[in-house]
Amino acid sequence: MLLLPHLSAQQAAPRANRLVEALEAGKTALSADVWTFVDREHRPYDITELRATLNGLLANKNAQGQPALAPIVRIPAEGDQDVRWIIKQVLESGAMGIIVPQVEDRAQALKIVQSTRYPQPKGSKYPNPPGRRGCGCSGGAGWGLQNPADYVALADVWPLNPRGELIVFPMIETPAGVKNVEAILDVPGVGGVLVGPSDLTMNYGEGRWNSQADSKPDTEAAIQTVLKACLAKKRTCAMVAANDGETKRYLADGFRIIYATYRPGASS
Numbered sequence: 552m553l554l555l556p557h558l559s560a561q562q563a564a565p566r567a568n569r570l571v572e573a574l575e576a577g578k579t580a581l582s583a584d585v586w587t588f589v590d591r592e593h594r595p596y597d598i599t600e601l602r603a604t605l606n607g608l609l610a611n612k613n614a615q616g617q618p619a620l621a622p623i624v625r626i627p628a629e630g631d632q633d634v635r636w637i638i639k640q641v642l643e644s645g646a647m648g649i650i651v652p653q654v655e656d657r658a659q660a661l662k663i664v665q666s667t668r669y670p671q672p673k674g675s676k677y678p679n680p681p682g683r684r685g686c687g688c689s690g691g692a693g694w695g696l697q698n699p700a701d702y703v704a705l706a707d708v709w710p711l712n713p714r715g716e717l718i719v720f721p722m723i724e725t726p727a728g729v730k731n732v733e734a735i736l737d738v739p740g741v742g743g744v745l746v747g748p749s750d751l752t753m754n755y756g757e758g759r760w761n762s763q764a765d766s767k768p769d770t771e772a773a774i775q776t777v778l779k780a781c782l783a784k785k786r787t788c789a790m791v792a793a794n795d796g797e798t799k800r801y802l803a804d805g806f807r808i809i810y811a812t813y814r815p816g817a818s819s
Contacts, residue, residue, distance in 0.1 A: 565615045566617070566716065567618070567647070567695065567696070567705065567716045568621045568647045568709075569586065569618070569620070570621040570623065570648065570808075571647075571709045571716060572617075573585050574718075574807065574808075575709075575710075579806075579809070580807065581798070581808075581809045581811055582809065582811050583620065583811065585620065586622075586623055586647075586648075587620040587621070587622055587623070588650075588810045589601070589604060589605070589622050589623065589624045589646070591625060591641075592625045592652050596626075596637070598644065601624070601641070602644040602645075604622075605646060605693065606693060608620055608693075609645050609694065612695070616695055617695075618693065618694065621648065622645070622646055622648075623647060623648035623720070624641045624646040625652065626638060626641060626649060626650070626651060629653040629654075630651055630652070630656075631653070631659060634651060634662060635662070635683060638663070638684070639666065639684055642690050642706065643687050643689055645690050645691075645692070645694070646690075647694075647717060648717060648719065648742070649663065649667055649719050649720070650721075650722060650745055651663050651720070651722060652722045652747065653722060653725055653728070653747075654721030654722055654723070654728055654744075655725055655727040655728045656731045656735070659721070660721050660734075660735045661680055663721060664680050664711075664719055664738055664740035665682060665684075667684060667740070668681075668682030668707060668740065669682045669707070670682045670683070670684075670686075676712075677707070677739075680738070680740060686703070689702065690702055691705070691706065694716070708742065709742060711739050718743075719742050720741075720744060720745045720789060721735055721741060721745070722746070722747045722750075723745070723746050723773075723777050724747035724751050725751070725754045726754060726773070729773045729777060732744065732776065732777050733780050736780060736784050736786045741786075742787060743786050743787025743788060743789055744777060744781065744786070744788060745789040745808070745810070746778075746789065746790050747791065748791055749791075752767050755767070755769040756769075757770050782805050787808060788805065788806050789806065789807065789808035789810065790806045790809055790810070791810045792809050792810070793812055795813075798811055
C-alpha cells in the first residue's frame with residue numbers, strides 16, 4: 552500500500568489519486584493543482600509515448616508519496632466507438648482516470664464503466680456493473696504499489712467503490728448527450744461528467760467556441776442543463792475554462808472540476 556514516509560502500516564495511508572482525494576473532501580479541483588489532463592483524442596495515440604508521459608507524471612511524488620498530479624487520460628475513441636481495448640491499455644499504463652469524448656447515452660456510459668472495472672470477486676459489496684477489464688493486473692507501480700494484488704484491490708471506480716482510485720468522466724458534447732445526461736449520471740461508477748464547450752457549440756450549429764463572452768444561447772442553455780442535473784443528483788460536474796474569469800464563474804456556478812487550458816502545464 553501507498554504509505555506516508557513516517558507512518559506505520561497500521562496507520563491510515565493517503566489516497567493514491569489526489570483528484571479523488573479532493574472530491575472526497577468536498578473541494579474543487581483545478582488542473583495542474585491535484586490532477587492533469589492528458590489528451591490523446593486530439594494528439595496521436597501512441598501507447599509507447601503515452602506510457603513515457605505517464606511514467607514521468609507518476610514519478611513526480613509529493614511529500615506524502617502520492618503522484619503530485621493524478622493523470623487523467625482522454626482517450627481517442629468516442630462513446631459510440633470501441634473503447635474497451637483502449638481503456639485497458641491506458642489503465643495498464645498507470646492512468647488514474649478515463650475521459651471519453653462524445654458520450655450520448657446510458658449504454659455508452661455503462662460500457663465505459665465496465666471497461667474500467669475488473670470482474671468483481673464473489674461476495675463483493677459492489678458487484679454491479681460487472682467489470683469487463685482483462686487482468687494484466689498491472690498499472691500500480693507508478694502509484695507506489697509494489698504488489699499487483701494491491702493494485703487490483705484499488706483499481707476500481709470511485710465513488711461506486713469508496714476505496715477505488717480510478718475515476719470515469721464521460722464528456723457531454725452533443726445535444727443527445729445533454730438530453731440523456733441524467734441517465735448517464737445514473738450509471739453506477741460514473742464519477743461525473745465533463746462538458747466540452749467547443750464540440751457542444753459546433754453540434755448546436757452555433758460555430759466555434761471562442762470564449763464565454765460569445766453569444767451562444769443554445770450552448771449556454773445546454774451547459775446549464777448539464778450542471779443542474781449534476782447538482783440535483785449530487786454528482787461532479789467538470790468544465791473547460793480558457794481564462795481566470797471563466798474559471799471563477801464556473802466555480803461560482805457549482806462546477807467542481809476545471810480543466811484550465813490557459814494554465815501552464817495544464818495539459819500533457
